[in-house]
Amino acid sequence: MALFPLRGVLVEYGANILGPIPNIVIFQFNPENMTRTITIPPPPASASARPRVETHAAAAPPSERFEISAHFSAADDLGAGGAVSAIPRLFGVGPQIAALEKMVYPQSTPGGLIGAAIDAIGAALSGPGSTPPTQPVPRVPLPRILFIWGPSRVLPVTITSMSISEQKYDLLLNPVQAEVKIGMQVSSQAPTDDAIGEGAYKYTQMIKDTQATLNLAKVIEFAVDIIPF
Structure with a gap:
C-alpha cells in the first residue's frame, strides 16, 4: 500500500476542547525548509553578586520560534471539476488566507453591541456635567493554535508575524497563488485552563527526550574510540 506524505497543519481550538474545531488550515504544499530559533534567556541581573557556581542559572526556560513559508495555489482544485472547484472559482485561495488571518486576531466577544447599548443608556441617564459611565474594555485572548508537523x-x-504575498489573480481579482510567511512562538508555559496546549507541549518534549536517548545509545558504540580513558 502506497504511503502518502503527511501535511503540516495549523489548528485553532477552544479552551480544554478540540471540537467543534473553529478553524483549521492544512498546508497545500509542505514547506521545503523551516527555521527554528531557540533563544536562551540571560541570567538574572543580580547574578554577578552571587557565587560563581550560580551564574549558570537561567531566569527562564529557553524559548523557541518557528518560521515557515506556506504556498497556496488554486490550480489543483480548479482542475478537479465539480463541487471541489466551486470555491476556488469564486474566491481563489482567499478562503485559506482568510483562515490564516483569523488565527492572528483576538477572538471576538459577543458582548460588544450589548456593552455599547449599556453605555448609551448610561449616558442618557447621567446628569448634565457628569461623566457618563462606560463599560471596561476586557482583555480579549489571542487564538489558541496547535502547530502539527508530523507525529x-x-x-x-x-x-x-504573518507576511502575505499574493502573486496571481483571476478575472475577479481574487488571488489564485499566494505565499504566506508565518512566524510562531512556542507557548512553553500554557495557561492553567489550556489542557490541550499543556498536553501537546509535554507530548512533544517526551518525543524529544526519547530521541535524545536513542542518540545516546548510538554514541555508546563509538565511546571506546572517543574517550581516551
Whole structure:
C-alpha cells in the first residue's frame, strides 16, 4: 500500500476542547525548509553578586520560534471539476488566507453591541456635567493554535508575524497563488485552563527526550574510540 506524505497543519481550538474545531488550515504544499530559533534567556541581573557556581542559572526556560513559508495555489482544485472547484472559482485561495488571518486576531466577544447599548443608556441617564459611565474594555485572548508537523511535533504556538504575498489573480481579482510567511512562538508555559496546549507541549518534549536517548545509545558504540580513558 502506497504511503502518502503527511501535511503540516495549523489548528485553532477552544479552551480544554478540540471540537467543534473553529478553524483549521492544512498546508497545500509542505514547506521545503523551516527555521527554528531557540533563544536562551540571560541570567538574572543580580547574578554577578552571587557565587560563581550560580551564574549558570537561567531566569527562564529557553524559548523557541518557528518560521515557515506556506504556498497556496488554486490550480489543483480548479482542475478537479465539480463541487471541489466551486470555491476556488469564486474566491481563489482567499478562503485559506482568510483562515490564516483569523488565527492572528483576538477572538471576538459577543458582548460588544450589548456593552455599547449599556453605555448609551448610561449616558442618557447621567446628569448634565457628569461623566457618563462606560463599560471596561476586557482583555480579549489571542487564538489558541496547535502547530502539527508530523507525529513527533504537536506544539501550542502563538502566531507572532504573518507576511502575505499574493502573486496571481483571476478575472475577479481574487488571488489564485499566494505565499504566506508565518512566524510562531512556542507557548512553553500554557495557561492553567489550556489542557490541550499543556498536553501537546509535554507530548512533544517526551518525543524529544526519547530521541535524545536513542542518540545516546548510538554514541555508546563509538565511546571506546572517543574517550581516551
